[in-house]
Amino acid sequence: MSNPDYQVRFDKVRKAFGTAVAVRDLDLTIEGGEFVSLLGPSGCGKTTTLRMLAGLEFPTDGAISIGGRVVNEVAPGARDIAMVFQSYALYPHMTVAENIAYPLKKRGVGKAERATRVQKVAETLQLGALLSRKPRQLSGGQQQRVALGRALVRDPRVFLLDEPLSNLDAKLRSHMRAELIELHRRIRRTFVYVTHDQLEAMTMSDRIAVMHDGALQQFGTPAEVYNQPANLFVAGFIGSPAMTLLHGEARDGAFHHPAVTMPFGAPVSAGKLVLGIRPEDVTLGQGPFEACIRLVEPTGHEQIVALDLAGGASLIARAVPDMVLRAGETLRWSARPQRLHVFDATTGQRLAVTMTEAAAA
Amino acid sequence: MKRSILGGIAFNLLAWTVVFIVAFPLVWMVITSVKPQFELFRIPPTFWPEQITFEHYTRLLFETPFLTYMRNSLVLSSATTVLVVGVATLGAHSLVRFRYRGREVLAQLVLFTYLLPSVVLLLPLYLMMVWLGVANSLFSLVIAYTSFALPYALWLLRSFMQGIPEDLESAALVDGATRMEAFFDVILPQALPGIISTCLFTFILSWNEYLYALVLVNTDAARPLTTGVMSMLVSAFNIEWSLLMAASVMMSIPLIIIFAFLQKFLTRGFGAGGVKG
């Protein structure tokens, strides 16, 4: 069960820099021991949120609590947290051992005990051989592990990670991702992880907090965020290639769009709607709708197809490698009604609307 | 860039000729200082000395107040440097890493005072020293020198400190350090090369100052080298060129030493390695 000592809570937290609002009305509860990603494009407020949690920025309004205690007026060093920075922020003039020992030194831990604890952490992260080196003598991956070690050695309630993997090359990144997941599983502390990479968020997190323009868009498990995106932003941000969004209207019990007409399962009030279709939910070759192939991109294990629809819209679909597809060809397509997403065109919010099979045009 | 061998030689010749022309006055200074007196005034003058003598140097050191002047300059420049760099390091840290009302205004003000002409401050400072009762002392010079050394050091140190990544201090704070602990544990070690450069540049600035020394001090006991050498050796009819050249060489020795030290820092970024006119 989740440990309340490690719970993180944001209560109506707001941060403004002068007139610019970086974070607005954030209400978020992260259960103890959870791995939560703050996901969003740059400028969405995720890093500011993390820094407020760390105590490096102060909220303009609202309360931040760790383990049930409000920490707004608590110095960063007294919050029982640890942080791994994107740049690692290792102290260049200290050795690896001194870097890892620094937080203990600041807490008044004795020399002998410091040495033992540093040794233990070094073994866990395979840094034993590097203890007397300086950071500039280490590779990117090694530096990152030292940063992790410095965080680990204090046994904090919450780990804060600010895009720690973005400076690593692809191969190292996937390796470190696995190591971080493993670490989290082992020590079961709360991890708050900031990233702009949805793949990282999807593979590592227990839950994802999607942010945009300073506001929380959706907070849910990877599956929830993928299969039931709460609004247009989340729908378009999560999933690669992106979801196709068709702007149309509800009329006479069906969704109307120049290329797609699909009846509703239950009555829907008239209005402008947006229909969302994920590429993998499109079946090419047969169905009630028509499209013209614009571009085919074979990736080896599949083909990504971009198609032109009537009315100027674009459809993205996935197809198996052996299907014969040529640019310029017209073909029919269909989408499973149960897998469709419907959003209100004005508010962007997800609507609980059911669709049924469309008749052949 | 591809260059033919001939082009390369021609370029090197041209380049080194230019260097020689620029360096010539100083080379001539050294040569003159070791020429024996009689050769000095030969017409036409010779380039290479026929004999090398250090008689001018010995005369300078033992028969003139030169050593007193040098001691004064050393004390004066060191005291100014220590005071100014100490205060400026804290100030620069404050300007770069803290947020408080009026910070930006202060930063602009520092820059502004860096550009102020000394003649404007000169007369009031003169009056101030008389009023304080410290006229004609090295102490008065230290006070006066801070008026240009402090903005300068602050300007230099601020650039150096801006180059230290903010994350380092943040990491220290999260690790449990107070602001001042973070300053001593993390920022200061990183700023050390910048602080040393600033010390050296400030030292040179004080060492070379003339106008304030001219106006504020007129007893030999407290004169630094700049005014001392000028007063001692230049009179209307009898200019002792030999001693002057020897004095010039001696005056420049600390600069040569410091200069060799600073070589690295000079072209590494105009912003950080600023120099004053």
Place this chain on the structure above:
Amino acid sequence: MAAQHGTAAGRGNPLDRKDALLGVMLIAPTVLIFCAVIVYPLVSALYLSLFRIYTPTLQGNFVGFANYAELAGSPEFWRSLLNTAVWTVLTLTLQIVFGIAAALMLNQAMLFRSLARSLILFPYFVSTVVAVLVWRWLFNDLYGILNHAAMWAGILDMPLDWLGSMPNSMISIVLVGAWKYFPFVVIAVLARLQTIPEPLYEAARIDGAGAWSRFTDVTLPQLREVLVVVVLLRAIWDFKEFDLIYLLTGGGPVIATQTLPLMVYKEAFGLNEMGRASAVAVVMMLVMLVFMLLYLRVNRAQDQR
């Protein structure tokens, strides 16, 4: 719970306030010294300029703007202002031209490049006193090597009075000023040159640009930002230069090379008119204010970039 902590957040947050307080304390010594040795004298200078003060006794009386009125009608003042402008423009131009040329030269691969660079930079770090002594020795009419070399080369028949007659004196101080201060330009320009990517030149060469066009079309635009700063700074510093001109010519012959800084000194300690000297200083600063404010604006714009 949020309402309880509305006041604890933001600027009301005691942590934030403590932080700001520490920041203020760290800059306090600087501010105190500033006020004592810069702000107070600056204000005093303005105040002093409204008096007539006899320097040796420091006794004086209030005369309001009489000093300024006298200056406005004083041919010596206008001549000094003109001299200052002429000196600044001429020496600044030479400093920039020589500075860029030397920087371009040092940017190429050459034998013993770091030694060459040190030698070129040296005039800047040497004391003005030393520079002046050396040049006066060079200019000396009897023993100076410049005269002898020129006569030997056939350029001159007679030794030239470099410092005692016009237009020689102005030309001489301009030249010595250029020699002393051009390394400042070299440092700044060279630092920038070394960051210009080589592919820019290669592209230009492929497009058929010769050496001069490459300089005007690739190099100069890249140098623009640095040059603006350098020109402003050097203009300000050349304008207020005292040591060099005072020690080379003393302002002579008569007042032919007397610049405003020299006039301040002369008024205060030669003519014992401290009040009027202060007025000259204030006027000088007002003239320079334009450039100083311009520099501040340019600096802020570049900082934000």
